Amino acid sequence: MSPEVTLHRISPELRPLLSSVVRxxxxxxxxxxxxxxxxxxxxxxxxxPGPCCDRFKLHIxxxxxxLKWDIIFNAQYPELPxxxxxxxxxxxxxxxxxxxxxxxWDSGDPECLLQxxxxxxxxxxxxxxxxxxxxxxxLFEYDSLLxxxxxxxxxxxxxxxxxxxxxxxSARFLLKLPGDFxxxxxxxxxxxxxxxxxxxALLSVSFEDAEATQVFPKxxxxxxxxxxxxxxxxxxxxxxxxGGCLIDYVPQVCQLLNNKVQYxxxxxxxxxxxxxxxxxxxxxxxxxxxYDAEGFTKLTLLLMWKDFCFLVHVDLxxxxxxxxxxxxxxxxxxxxxxxxxxxxxxxxxxYSPRWDGNEMAKRAKAYFKSFxxxxxxxxxxxxxx
Amino acid sequence: MAEPTVxxxxxxxxxxxxxxxxxxxxxxxxxxxxxxxxxxxTISDSQADHIHIEEIYNIQKHISCLKLNxxxxxxxxxxxxxVNKILADNKQENVIGWYKQRRNSDQQMTxxxxxxxxxxxxxxxxxxxxxxxxxxxxxxxxxSTHKMEYAAFISRSRHFVNVxxxxxxxxxxxxxxxxxASAPCSSAGYHRTMNTHSSKFFSSNGLLREVNDVxxxxxxxxLELQKASRKLVESERLVETLQTDISVLRRKLxxxxxxxxxxxxxxxxxxQVLHEAFRSLLCCRLFHTHTLTLEAFPVPGFSEQDGAPxxxxxxxxxxxxxxxxxxxxxxxxxxxxxx
Numbered sequence: 001m002s003p004e005v006t007l008h009r010i011s012p013e014l015r016p017l018l019s020s021v022v023r024x025x026x027x028x029x030x031x032x033x034x035x036x037x038x039x040x041x042x043x044x045x046x047x048x049p050g051p052c053c054d055r056f057k058l059h060i061x062x063x064x065x066x067l068k069w070d071i072i073f074n075a076q077y078p079e080l081p082x083x084x085x086x087x088x089x090x091x092x093x094x095x096x097x098x099x100x101x102x103x104x105w106d107s108g109d110p111e112c113l114l115q116x117x118x119x120x121x122x123x124x125x126x127x128x129x130x131x132x133x134x135x136x137x138x139l140f141e142y143d144s145l146l147x148x149x150x151x152x153x154x155x156x157x158x159x160x161x162x163x164x165x166x167x168x169x170s171a172r173f174l175l176k177l178p179g180d181f182x183x184x185x186x187x188x189x190x191x192x193x194x195x196x197x198x199x200x201a202l203l204s205v206s207f208e209d210a211e212a213t214q215v216f217p218k219x220x221x222x223x224x225x226x227x228x229x230x231x232x233x234x235x236x237x238x239x240x241x242x243g244g245c246l247i248d249y250v251p252q253v254c255q256l257l258n259n260k261v262q263y264x265x266x267x268x269x270x271x272x273x274x275x276x277x278x279x280x281x282x283x284x285x286x287x288x289x290x291y292d293a294e295g296f297t298k299l300t301l302l303l304m305w306k307d308f309c310f311l312v313h314v315d316l317x318x319x320x321x322x323x324x325x326x327x328x329x330x331x332x333x334x335x336x337x338x339x340x341x342x343x344x345x346x347x348x349x350x351y352s353p354r355w356d357g358n359e360m361a362k363r364a365k366a367y368f369k370s371f372x373x374x375x376x377x378x379x380x381x382x383x384x385x
Numbered sequence: 386m387a388e389p390t391v392x393x394x395x396x397x398x399x400x401x402x403x404x405x406x407x408x409x410x411x412x413x414x415x416x417x418x419x420x421x422x423x424x425x426x427t428i429s430d431s432q433a434d435h436i437h438i439e440e441i442y443n444i445q446k447h448i449s450c451l452k453l454n455x456x457x458x459x460x461x462x463x464x465x466x467x468v469n470k471i472l473a474d475n476k477q478e479n480v481i482g483w484y485k486q487r488r489n490s491d492q493q494m495t496x497x498x499x500x501x502x503x504x505x506x507x508x509x510x511x512x513x514x515x516x517x518x519x520x521x522x523x524x525x526x527x528x529s530t531h532k533m534e535y536a537a538f539i540s541r542s543r544h545f546v547n548v549x550x551x552x553x554x555x556x557x558x559x560x561x562x563x564x565x566a567s568a569p570c571s572s573a574g575y576h577r578t579m580n581t582h583s584s585k586f587f588s589s590n591g592l593l594r595e596v597n598d599v600x601x602x603x604x605x606x607x608l609e610l611q612k613a614s615r616k617l618v619e620s621e622r623l624v625e626t627l628q629t630d631i632s633v634l635r636r637k638l639x640x641x642x643x644x645x646x647x648x649x650x651x652x653x654x655x656x657q658v659l660h661e662a663f664r665s666l667l668c669c670r671l672f673h674t675h676t677l678t679l680e681a682f683p684v685p686g687f688s689e690q691d692g693a694p695x696x697x698x699x700x701x702x703x704x705x706x707x708x709x710x711x712x713x714x715x716x717x718x719x720x721x722x723x724x
Contacts, residue, residue, distance in 0.1 A: 041489035044409050046528045055490060072490060074453055076410035081459040083495040090493065093543070096460035096500055105459050 006037045009053045013078035016110040021058070027118050029156055029176045029202055030061040030220075035117070043074055054078075060121065063128070063158035063174040064204045069120075071113075081105035082113065084120065094123035131159040135210035138171050144247040150178045151250060169210045173246065177201040177254045183265045184228045199224050203237075203253055205246060215240040219253065228264050230318050235260055264318065271296035271316045274357045302332075305372045309333075310379075311341075312368070321353040327364075329375045334383025342383035344375055388437060389548040391515055391537040393418075393444035398552045401519060402533055404449055405486040412486040414449035415471060417479040418442065420513050442481055442515050442537075448472065461500030463508040482515035482537075489522045492534050494545055502540060515539050515548070 003022035010018050018037065025035030036059040044052045054075040060067040070085035081102055086092045096102055101116040132139045138159070146152040154176035160169060181199035200222045208214035219237050221229065229235050237253050274296070289300040289311065299314040311330040317323035327346040334342040349367050351360075405412050423439045448471055450456065456467040469477065483505060485498060494502070498516065506514050516538045524530040538545045588597050676684045 043411050043488045043490075045406075045488075046523070048409055070491060070495075072487070072495060074410050077453050080454055083497045085491055085493050085495050091544075093496065093499055096497075099460075102459055 003037075006040065006056075009040050009051050010056075011042075011052050011054050011073070011075040011078065013075070013107075014054060014073055017107070017113040018056075020110045020114045021117070025114055025117075027060060027114075027121055028062050029154060029174055029200070035060055043072070044076070048075075058117070060117070062121065062124070063156035064172050064206075065158050067124070069117075079107045081107075082116075086124075089124070089127075092124060092127050094120060094127070098123065125156060128157045128159050132157065132171060134160065134169050135171070137210060137212050138169075138207055141173070141207075141212070141246045144245065145173070145175070145250070148247065150254075151175050154178075171207050173205045173207075175203045175205075175250060177203055177250070177257060179254065179258050179261060181222075181225055181261060183268075184224050184261065198222065201225060201257055203250060205240065205249075212245075213242075217249070217253070219257070225261070228268075229260060230264075267318060267320050267322070268296065270321050274316070274320075274360065303368065305369075305376075308372070308376050310372070310375065314364075321355075321360075324351045324353075327367075329371070331375075331379040331383060333385055334379040335385075336383060342379050344378060346371065389440035389442065389515075389539055389546075391442045391444065391517070391548055391550045392553065393550070394553045397444055397447065398535075401447055401484065401486070401517075402521075405488075405519065405521060408486075411453060411488060412449055413453060413455075414447055414484055415468070415480055416444050416482040416484055416515065416517060417446040417448065417475055418444045418481045419479070420481050440513070442513075444481070444517070446475075446479075447484060448475065457497075457501045457504070459497075461497050461504055463501065463504045465508050468505075468508070477509060478511075480509055480511070481513075482517065484517035484519065486519040486521070488520070490520055492518065492520050492536050494518065494538055499540075499545060502538075502545075503543065506540065513539070516545075517550070 003019075006022055007015055007019055021035050022037055027035065037056050038059065039057040040053040041055050042048070042050075042052045043054050052075045054073040056071055058069050058071050060069060067089075068087045070087070072083045072085070074080055099116060099119045101112050101119055105116075106112050129142060132142050142155075142157060145155060156174040157171060158174075159171040179201060181201075184199055202220040204218045204220060206216045206218075208216070217237060217240050219235065221235075235257065237256065240249055287301045287303055289302050291299040297316050297318075299316075301312045301314070303310055303312055309332045311332060313326075313328040313330065315326040315328070317325065324347060327349065328343055329346065330341050330343040332341070336342050349371075350363055355363065420440065420442045423441065425437050425439055427435045427437075429435065450471055456471060457463050468480075472480065483502070494516065498518075502514065502516050506512055517535065518538065519533060519535045521531055521533045524532045535550055537548045537550045539548055540546075586593060588594050590597075678684055
């Protein structure tokens with residue numbers, strides 16, 4: 001249900017409260033996922049003209065799970081604070097006096113409901129941590145992480161989830177990995193109206209049994225980090241060592257991720273530097289057909305040698321300059337039998353990652369001069385006008 | 386472990402449902418009635434004495450609040466003054482719980498309902514309170530059919546337990562045992578009638594009059610039985626004592642006899658001779674009973690065989706024994722009996 005539909009069906013007096021939730025509602029570590037509202041219903045009779053929905057289910061991402069809490073207002077009494085049903089967590093009973101936005105409920109404050117949900121989530125986190133007491137092993141994991149300021153403050157626990165096969169006690173830890181992602185290349189989503197959110201890396205570690213013999217880690221990256229690293233499968237984290245503990249494992253993963261990110265950032269800057277070297281050409285657009293002005297991964301040039309025009313597509317890989325760029329020469333006259341422009345891809349040409357931008361440009365130019373006659377011959381021989 | 390049950394009459398239930406249908410929002414209020422605890426003892430082949438306690442909450446009346454959150458605030462703190470205002474003329478001790486009617490929501494207690502329930506228990510000093518939840522909802526998308534679900538909850542150590550709700554006259558026909566108490570009713574007219582006529586059937590302690598009479602008779606029988614038992618015990622004890630005495634005496638006698646037989650002193654010998662003399666004398670036939678004729682002669686026919694002579698009883702005419710004098714050899718003449 002889109003936010004617009006939700007807001008359209010909700011009772012007008014409650015609309016401001018819900019608007020904050022569906023538009024700006026990001027709670028917990030997983031801020032990439034917004035709060036969702038479903039199952040809109042009303043406490044009024046069916047004879048009451050709409051819109052009069054005043055109760056709904058709120059989906060809250062937490063520790064890799066999705067909590068489904070019922071929030072109940074009364075359209076006839078919009079000034080009253082909401083009531084909650086905490087889904088399957090029937091035993092969760094927060095202390096009302098420790099919910100400031102419930103004690104001082106202000107129906108005129110659009111942020112009141114969102115703040116109340118955040119406060120409830122904090123108490124829910126404490127409740128889940130308390131449940132870890134059922135397993136001394138998992139409690140140890142939690143306590144050791146808590147002592148480390150890098151992880152202790154950014155942790156969500158979901159405990160007591162029984163393994164569906166063995167019925168054993170299990171738990172999931174969701175940690176926000178510390179790291180500087182500010183220099184990650186900007187990633188534009190197709191839907192520009194959607195805010196991709198904060199760049200965040202979350203490590204989820206599932207303990208399927210209380211003795212930590214079955215441990216399954218998984219890394220979740222925000223869209224820009226995932227894109228910068230080259231996709232969801234680009235980074236493989238090590239398996240959880242048998243007999244190991246989180247306080248040793250998490251820093252290891254964190255280090256691996258940061259190294260990778262730094263490498264990517266360096267590659268980006270290197271590419272950018274390479275492009276900047278050619279800024280005069282790019283600015284005057286001499287021979288430049290197009291180029292990637294965001295990620296600096298692609299450049300297309302239109303060149304001429306002895307009245308023979310050709311295109312050169314330069315693809316800079318993600319881990320440039322470690323990885324060699326790909327040069328694709330393309331004739332503007334000749335077609336292949338399949339109707340494509342005749343082209344040749346060159347990956348093995350003189351190249352060294354230790355060259356600076358000027359040297360690379362100079363060497364590329366020299367290579368072009370040596371290769372173009374051969375390319376021209378090939379185009380005439382294999383292509384058709 | 387107590388087994389709680391909530392009972393309400395069809396009239397009260399339908400009144401609750403009707404009230405909610407006519408309100409355009411959720412409704413809540415207080416429940417009046419009585420709660421009682423009954424001890425049930427069952428005997429079975431496997432267990433001789435099984436005791437279980439039944440908690441029964443009889444809902445007799447409900448009072449709705451004019452608005453929501455009328456007697457509590459946003460954090461669930463209960464305002465007792467507001468509760469008393471809602472109760473009006475009803476007594477606070479008749480409050481056995483509260484109820485909520487929530488349209489289109491789950492059959493679960495909410496966060497605030499749990500908090501209010503605990504605080505209401507504390508405020509009214511009643512640890513046994515119930516919460517009745519009614520959740521009507523639309524069953525079909527068109528709204529042609531609606532359903533009304535209902536449940537009751539009680540709190541046990543801050544855990545809320547769902548208890549069965551039995552609505553009388555909705556198929557509840559489980560009354561198989563004897564009625565131990567009259568049906569609960571809060572009607573003033575009912576109480577007036579009972580007060581007027583109950584003295585004809587019930588005594589001052591609340592029991593049926595005939596029951597008292599039977600109990601009295603039973604008590605009297607018990608007393609008589611006790612008296613007879615006491616007498617029997619006494620006589621048995623006396624018999625036992627006498628038997629003990631006899632045994633003692635016999636034991637003494639036998640011991641005495643043994644000791645005297647072993648010794649054989651002059652007194653014993655004299656007694657023995659005397660004993661033999663008496664024996665010879667008394668065994669002499671001369672001293673036995675004779676049948677004489679008119680001439681004062683013994684009637685012949687006595688045999689001189691060994692053994693005791695035949696004696697004829699006057700009642701048993703028989704052969705007259707022959708008599709024989711000890712030490713005499715004279716033959717007796719047979720005389721002819723006189724005619």
